[in-house]
Amino acid sequence: MADPATYRPAPGTIPVEPGVYRFLDADGRVLYVGKAKNLRARLSNYFQDTAGLHPRTRQMVLSASRVTWTVVRTEVEALQLEYTWIKRFNPRFNVMYRDDKSYPMLAVSIGEEYPRLFLYRGPRRKGVRYFGPYSKAWAIRETLDLLTRVFPARTCSAGVFNRQRQLDRPCLLGYIDKCAAPCVGRVSAAEHREIVDGFVSFMAGRTGPVVRELEAEMAAAAEELDFERAARLRDDLAAVHQVMEKQAVVLPDGTDADLIAFATDELEAAVQIFHVRAGRIHGQRGWAVEKSGDAETGALAEGEADPALPRLIADFLIQFYGDAADHARVDGDGATGGVTAVPREILVQAMPADAAGVRDYLAGLRGSAVDLRVPRRGDKRELMATVARNAEEALTQHKLRRTGDLTARSQALEGIRDALGMAEAPLRIECTDISHIQGTDVVASLVVFEDGLPRKSDYRRYRIREAAGEGRSDDVGSIAEVTRRRFRRHVEDRRAVPEEDDAAFADEAPEVVEETTGARRFAYPPQLFIVDGGAPQVAAAQAVLDELGVDDVTLVGLAKRLEEIWVPGEEDPVILPRNSEAMFLMQRIRDEAHRFAIGYHRQRRSARMRASVLDDVPGLGPKRRAELVKHFGSVKRLRAADVAEIQAAPGIGPALAAAVHAALHPAAGAGPDK
Template sequence: MGVGDKLSSLPDRPGVYIFRDENGEVIYVGKASSLKNRVRSYFQASAGANPKVRALVRRAADLEYIVTDNEVEALLLESNLIKEHRPRYNVYLRDDKSYPYLKVTLAEDFPRVFITRRVVRDGSRYFGPYTEAGAVRETLDVLRRLFPFRTCGQKLEEGRPAKGRPCLNYHIKRCPAPCAGLISREEYRAVIHQVCLFLEGRQEDLVKELTRRMKEASRKLEFERAAELRDQIAAVKRVLEGQKVLFTDAGDLDVLACARGEGLSLVLVLFVRHGKLLGKDQFFLERTEGAGEAEILTAFLKQHYARADYIPAEILLPDAEAEELPAVEEWLSRLKGSRVKISLPRRGKKKELVEMAAENARLALEEARAGAEISRRSDEALQELAKELGLPGVPRRLECFDVSHIQGAETVASLAVFEDGRPAPHQYRRFKIRTAQNDDYAAIEEAVSRRFTRFLEERELINSGRLSTREAGFYRLPDLVVVDGGRGQLACARKAMEELGFGHIPAVALAKGEELVYTADAAEPLSLPRDSEALKLLQRLRDEAHRFAVTYHRKLRQKRTLRSVLEEVPGIGPARRRALLKAFPSLEAIGRATPEELAAVPGMNRRAAEEVYRYFHPAEGEDGLQAPGGGPRRHPPG
């Protein structure tokens, strides 16, 4: 019995309908308040105007349906079936990867806060999901600066702390050391409560709580503790300054908007918590050809909130009426356990929010398209590079070395990394050259040797279980090594690689000016066309390595200048010089510092701070600026 034969027997009841192709594969799943009316609508003449519907009807060879008690149950069943079968003609939210969450292990006596990609019912609280791993790492870093908590995996129980001395995190004030019994369970959980307030967006409540505790510490004459709380309050307020206050009624909203593309669309979500705009996330949906804005947003609502850890009290959508919204609203209310309202604002501040989300969605989709085009061109450049150099495969990871110095002083080398043709700045490395201070060839050899030596060291640590691959900085090997220079630099790099057993990795040199590519085997350098994408890729990589090397060289040179100036200040020995160099990045920064700020540097006291201040702010006399003691000043500020 075909699809047409079953149309007359469809019931006028809510349920789910399933179209299959001639091979029995599920190609579409839908839900309806009336199966009879909804399925028949696919075969009416007006439905043929939609190319997606025409293709679906043409391929549909069989029809099944499941009757449910109400539309909400049909919606839930539809969601499960789409997730199971991933039908070809359904709008589908990309969730083939697991998104990171911040997990707070509240079931433990001394909870931890860490990143996870698995949500399990173990009594913990989860905040997320975050679509960008960088965003969740940044949030965790902010939390660790504001609130010291443990990150180790030790099993700690009240009254039975682990034995041993506190680790380094305790000494740098990143952990209160519950493992050593230096904080009670109640005090530690109060810190974790503050973490949760911060993640919930309730920073004002957090400031009130911290202020109360600061005043209480002052009353008890615990001034050091009060000062710590004061600094925490200041840090939280700095976070608050960057948040846009939208509503004074402290509402929780998700604001959705859609940008449609060819086969791929984007839904952007603005998060408003307690009246403040906290951030945004973006999600890509596939198979959206011919789908309208309402259909895409409805599909997103059903698929995203089915797995979301938090559902706000109100969700704002563009003014694109969809017949399913009342059922989705009821379904979301059941998931949340309280009323969820879906609004389509037509005026006022909420309407402005929806328009803001729409503009951000449009820009995000354009950026994604541009990124896809860059990826395509990068892939073409890598394939061309592999062909021109005769490489065994496409070089996905490129590493480039460069050297920087001025007349042999402060010689440094840099390592820039490109992955899939694009910079990977977090993997860049720099080397302060130890041996050759006026020899570019020897400097290249030393840098390359140290890079591959570190790989061997890390491999041994990983094999012994003392280091994870995530923590390793040199464990990934390049597919191609590039050095800035000519045949001499290449020979030095090859020598270092061969001595350490890495002679099988291809290496080339790119000479400035003529832009010739030197290889180990060819007698003559390779001259690539100036418009060659492979050459442009090598040039971008070389320029990145050069920029990174020069930046590091300037930093060291500036520190050396600052160190020599501080040597002239009475009472400032090596230890205090190091402390000042760590606290202030430049001469200008020290010159602008007050005596109080100078005295706050570890190892400094009031007298030493005043000496430094007088050196940079000498008395004004007849001959102009005077150095301490009346002598001429050698290094004016700036």
């Protein structure tokens, strides 16, 4: 822990202009990013008596070793640069309203010739339109099941689509009229696109035309005494109403707005956002976060307004709608009507700090004016009260869950510290594991746990040299190689000049926009490094650490057979109680490393086996080979195809098709001369 007085800037050296500042630790990691109208006034708050600081702020200034700043011209530029740096550096002490990538979304691949409707999790991609996120995957499946009655668009994967096209018959959904079967030409690409456009329009909130059209068609069928078709249209209309009923009408004037409310205590905050489109609630999301120390608060009396609330609201608006703009650029169509678009009206519980600057920032993202205000009366105020109640309930539930989680994790980390005789509890733990089959395709994993939780953004995978080409398993040598590669990077980065990082941002203020992100640093060491294995593996890893001069990392090995913990230089292992929280956490970390290594090994082996049969075909490079296998869906289906079918694949000519067929059928391609 550093004394803030040791790195406090000299009096009068901090400018009084607006700008963005960063606190960094001894390893050069950015711990906190903030902005200020007056840098000198804001930064002076951090260098007062630490006893009077917010607990989170106190921890941050004690963990930092220096502070830097960048002067900008306006408050809007400060907001833009703050958002850019928070996204780039992922500071530990900033309030982070993270988009959970596991949220399921309903996706439409509008960039394909025959767009597909499907459930999707993960980062957004160009050429795909997204709706959601939904809280449960079954909600998406239920929505698709209901709406494909009315909009029979394709929902199958590329492999299934190509297979049915080759078989010239539709799948089950085509037979039951829940797919228009473009794979067999039942509808043209243009007609299928029209179906998908109707689905997208309906999901974007334009439900009225669909309902009116179905009602008119049903009435016309009944007049023509086509009761079978009228009954089918009645069922389609019921399905549409069933989907619409899940989105309750809350504002009768067809308002498009987002409503945002917080519930806070001394250390944490919960935020809820309701997305209202055309008067209906399209989505609801929530986060629970630790409060930053940028706005200090003491204990709050019941009913007292939290003075940190304006800062929390400002941070949320910048991060959430900054992410929304990024998503819209990826979607390519502005996500009109989607719940992540920047709406014309944003209703908040209290006006944010620097409200004028935040309003200008949001207007820049939207491209037109944004009405940012607190509702004072009527339906909107009542709905805001509902959002606030949801935030209070979310904070209560989060505290109940977190109490149990924190207690168990604290017990585990304290138990590991006591068992290994460490000075402090290991807040960062790394573990490596080796995976191979009889010495082939040897790979290793490195997983990272911080505060007892996995930090997947810091996971690493390694390809291991296969025992110097001897084709045999050498777990001890593999452990040594992984340890050397992981800590050599740490040693090299430690020798780098720390001031270079500041110089890289010296000219960023005028333009604000960051064009390059670069790789995130992975140089600071763990308190505890676990290798999967016993005394030989631990000895090999310790020899590497001694060679590199790394002496601030505790090294242990965890043997699978009896769950023994081996410490370098000790003849007998450490035995933790089988039912202790410490043993459970050690097992969980080791099992996560094993899972990650096995997954990478299977991926490498599958890729090698899939491509090896076609490696020696002249004129078939890696890209064309991958496209060929993708066209048929698998090597097995490719092997079953004749020369004419192979030639029908994109980019494959007669000579290349014959060469591929010969490679897949060596006996048949040998010819009578051989």
